[in-house]
Amino acid sequence: xxxxxxxxxxxxxxxxxxxxxxxxxxxxxxxxxxxxxxxxxxxxxxxxxxxxxxxxxxxxxxxxxxxxxxxxxxxxxxxxxxxxxxxxxxxxxxxxxxxxxxxxxxxxxxxxxxxxxxxxxxxx
Amino acid sequence: xxxxxxxxxxxxxxxxxxxxxxxxxxxxxxxxxxxxxxxxxxxxxxxxxxxxxxxxxxxxxxxxxxxxxxxxxxxxxxxxxxxxxxxxxxxxxxxxxxxxxxxxxxxxxxxxxxxxxxxxxxxxxxxxxxxxxxxxxxxxxxxxxxxxxxxxxxxxxxxxxxxxxxxxxxxxxxxxxxxxxxxxxxxxxxxxxxxxxxxxxxxxxxxxxxxxxxxxxx
Numbered sequence: 001x002x003x004x005x006x007x008x009x010x011x012x013x014x015x016x017x018x019x020x021x022x023x024x025x026x027x028x029x030x031x032x033x034x035x036x037x038x039x040x041x042x043x044x045x046x047x048x049x050x051x052x053x054x055x056x057x058x059x060x061x062x063x064x065x066x067x068x069x070x071x072x073x074x075x076x077x078x079x080x081x082x083x084x085x086x087x088x089x090x091x092x093x094x095x096x097x098x099x100x101x102x103x104x105x106x107x108x109x110x111x112x113x114x115x116x117x118x119x120x121x122x123x124x
Numbered sequence: 125x126x127x128x129x130x131x132x133x134x135x136x137x138x139x140x141x142x143x144x145x146x147x148x149x150x151x152x153x154x155x156x157x158x159x160x161x162x163x164x165x166x167x168x169x170x171x172x173x174x175x176x177x178x179x180x181x182x183x184x185x186x187x188x189x190x191x192x193x194x195x196x197x198x199x200x201x202x203x204x205x206x207x208x209x210x211x212x213x214x215x216x217x218x219x220x221x222x223x224x225x226x227x228x229x230x231x232x233x234x235x236x237x238x239x240x241x242x243x244x245x246x247x248x249x250x251x252x253x254x255x256x257x258x259x260x261x262x263x264x265x266x267x268x269x270x271x272x273x274x275x276x277x278x279x280x281x282x283x284x285x286x287x288x289x290x291x292x293x294x295x296x297x298x299x300x301x302x303x304x305x306x307x308x309x310x311x312x313x314x315x316x317x318x319x320x321x322x323x324x325x326x327x328x329x330x331x332x333x334x335x336x337x338x339x340x341x342x
Contacts, residue, residue, distance in 0.1 A: 002215060002216055002246070002247035002248075002250075002251075005214065005215075005216070005218065005247075005251075006133060006134070009133050009134050009135070009136060009137060010133050012135075012136055013129075013131050013132075013133055013135055013136075016131075017127070017129045017131060019127070022125075029133065033275075034249075034250065034275070034276045034279060034280075035250050035276070036246055036249065036250075036276050067275075083272075083275040083309070084272060084305075084308065093304065093307070093308045094308075095308065095311065096275065096279060096308065096309050100250065100276075100279070100280075102132065102133045102134060102250070103130055103131065103132060103133065104129050104130070104131045104132075104133055105128070105129060105130055106126055106127060106128050106129055106130075107126070107127045107129055108125070108126050108127075109125055109127060110125070111125065
């Protein structure tokens, strides 16, 4: 359940990057496979840490990034949801090369008095 | 209005980790973090390591657990420099907890700091505590498939310890499979074998000593 402590850290980063007076409608997070994040658990944790806060009700979108694999026999590089996947050349042990990012990539915010563009779009 | 941000979510933790790193470097302390499942022998490994290092170097230890100070009491028999961190419900340590523990340790007198994380091989993997090396502990009794099932901890480890090797004749454990799986994830990581409760921790102690040698002799 490291999602709860990650949600707490996320709260700080979101607050730091929200323009004064703006309301956060949604936020988008990218998590590499190496972070071993469960999207549902992170969303649940986000609801918990934003309760009774100005961020309450904000929607968290979590994009889980796959493992990146590299075959040292045929130099093929590809992505996979599995950390262990044989290469098409027959090499059963390609190298795992990354996917450890954990980033807040964007915020969707409303300024007071601004027409709620994003809501209109979603209703169209 | 969509605002692009692209900020590390663990930015604050990483900043505190950098502060820890600088503080430890200033005092010339080599620091390691021990990560392993509950019951994998983290505390036993620390106890036997302290026994072997007695008289050779000054070691400080911080031990993390949800509750109790049992581990600190055990370690306290080997060194007076021990701090218990209780995380309450937290399933891993963070850089801030380690910073607070460091304030209670005489860093300037120490050569080595060992931090025992909460028993867990998932959550601690991606939290930088600001220490020099991550030690991932597996055991013969857990089974040889644990590395393949927990890629993040294997990828982020600087050394892998296979503990309880005295049990190998009694359990189904394929050391070659264990080693090959680790090699796939982390090709160059050293793998050392220990049987902490039998006092066999030489390979681990030698690994620590090698890390602490001046670069010139490496």
